Amino acid sequence: MSEVITRREADDVASGDAPDVRWAPAEPAPKRRRLGLKIGIPVGIVTAGAVAASLVLIAPGTAVAGIPVGGQTADMAEGSIAGHLANLTITLGEGGPTVTGADLGATVDASALADAAFSQSPMWNVGAWFSTVDGLEVSLDEAQAHEALRAAVPDLYTDPTPAAVVFTGTGYEAQPAIDGTGIDLAALTAAIEGAVADGASQATIDAASIPVASVTTTEMAEATAATLTEMIAEAGFYAGEERVVPISAKRLDSWLAIGTDESGAFTITADPAAVQKTVDGLADKVNQDPVTAEILTSEKGTQLVTIVEGQDGRVLGDTSNIASDYAAQLSTGDAAYALPVDVTPRETVTTTRLAEVDLSEQRLYLKENGKVIDTWLISSGRPGAETHTGRYSIGWRLESQDMSGTARDSGLPYTREGVPWVMYFNGNQAFHGAYWHNNFGNQMSAGCVNMPPNLAKKLYDWLPNGGDVWIHS
Structure with missing residues (x-):
């Protein structure tokens, strides 16, 4: 015979469409006595009813966790499981206020549990009588549960302070979240499951509060403040x-x-x-x-x-x-x-500048793109201390410098303090201003090219480092 009768098959029996169930191999029917004609019909009816009942009912003594469901149909068992959970009374601390499972929005998959009880322990299976079906998992509606518990024990509840983002005048900073307090729903759920498993109709839990974090966390505020600070920068x-x-x-x-x-x-x-x-x-x-x-x-x-x-x-x-x-x-x-x-x-235009010295003329020419834009007399090196000819560029400069050395032509030492607007182009040879003479147009220096201080300043501002210099005769 079949070992398991499904809930659907049981429903068929209840509606009069019993499945073909054979309890044992058929034996030769004994010869009927006439008395059977008088009592056979009532006994048959009773026997058929017992068989039908055994196909739709859960075995006696069966419990889902601690909830008795023996002798019930699967539909009845579903209602018993859901009703037991809804009517369960939870006391919040010794002698404290009470709430019910229904108040907390407690639910369980009663249909699945009832089906499991019927499948594992049908009445017809005598060996499955007085068995227990495990797997009761209770869920609480979080919002509904906290609302009911807050009303019952308001002193155990404080609202958390959410994290915030504030403007400081120049940027943004995060203000941290502060935990509130409330009852631990996980512990409450475990207590309810334990009470149901023990077959109890009420449970007492320690109504102590635990920290309750804000859904708007400090980390969220810090990340948002960082984003806003980056936005300010761009x-x-x-x-x-x-x-x-x-x-x-x-x-x-x-x-x-x-x-x-x-x-x-x-x-x-x-x-x-x-x-x-x-x-x-x-x-x-x-x-x-x-x-x-x-x-x-x-x-x-x-x-x-x-x-x-x-x-x-x-x-x-x-x-x-x-x-x-x-x-x-x-x-x-x-x-x-x-x-x-x-x-x-x-558009972009380029200009090339050249400081050109004609030693034979003792004259400096300022040229832009090959055209003379200004010129004035200079004094180059004396015979024996001549200014070297060649192509050079300005290497470094000083607005003022004390100069000293030995003249190549005379071998005599010299010292000049505060020489203005110095621009070196060839070793120790430089353009600079000369305040100690006014004999420009004649060779007067120890090798440099000197000129009136005001014109030296003009050259200093006009020709940058790297600018071209051409000394020739």
Whole structure:
């Protein structure tokens, strides 16, 4: 015969459609006596009823955890399990207030447990009588349970303080969460399961409070504060890589609202109307005419200095959706907004400068791109201490220097204090101002090229380090 009768088959029996169940191999039927004609029908009815009952009922003495379900159908057992749990009384501390399983939203998969009881312990299986079905797992509705417990023992409950993010005037910082208190639902659930397993209709638990953390944690606040601080560092309207309109921390904060969602996570929202006030003034700050850049180079093409930085021309495009688009972008933590800009690239011109000394003329020529733009008399080295000819460049410079040495032509020592606007181009030979004579146009120095101090200052400002020098006769 079949070892297990399913709940569906049991329902068929209850409806009159009993399955074909054979209790033992068929034996030859004994010869019936007439008396059987008088009593056979009632006995048959009783026997059929017993067989049908054995196919739909759970075995006597069967319990789910500690809940008796013997002699019941699976549907009845389901109701018994759910009802027992709902009516279970929980006392909160000795002599304390009470709540029921129903108050706490206690639930269990009663249907599955009833099916398991019927499958494992059907009445027809005598060997399964007085058995226990384990596996009772109770769940509490967290919100409902805390509401009922708070009403019963309000002194054990304090609300946690959620973490927060605050603006300091220049940035953002996190304020830590503070734990509240409440009853431990895990311990309560375990106590309920233990009471049911013991067959009890009530349970007493120690109604002590435990720390209850805020769903909005300190770590959430710290992460959000870090995001907002990064936003301050990059906040602004950009034309390409250039932040043409920076947004200050104070203004950015005035646009933002920091909140939390249902899960406790922080949210960032921005007000498009507040952003619009800045958008209205963008054109005046973004639009600009192109400016040609001027670069000073050596004759070999090496860039020495930038005379004029130059700039690209810009014209701001359509601004109708900028405020709403930027507000939406800020809500994602991105504070760098790329503006729609038409750019006219700057032009660049280069200039080559040369300080040329004609020793035969005792004259200095200032040239730009080969054209003389200025000239004046100088004094180069005397016979025997001549200034060396050749192509050089300015190596280093000093606004003022004390000079001393021995003249190559006379062998006599010399000392000059506070020599102004010194520019070395060949070892110890340099351009500089000379305040001790006014005989320019004649060879007067010990090898340097000297000139009036005011003209030395002009050369000093005009020719940078690396600038070209040509000394010739």
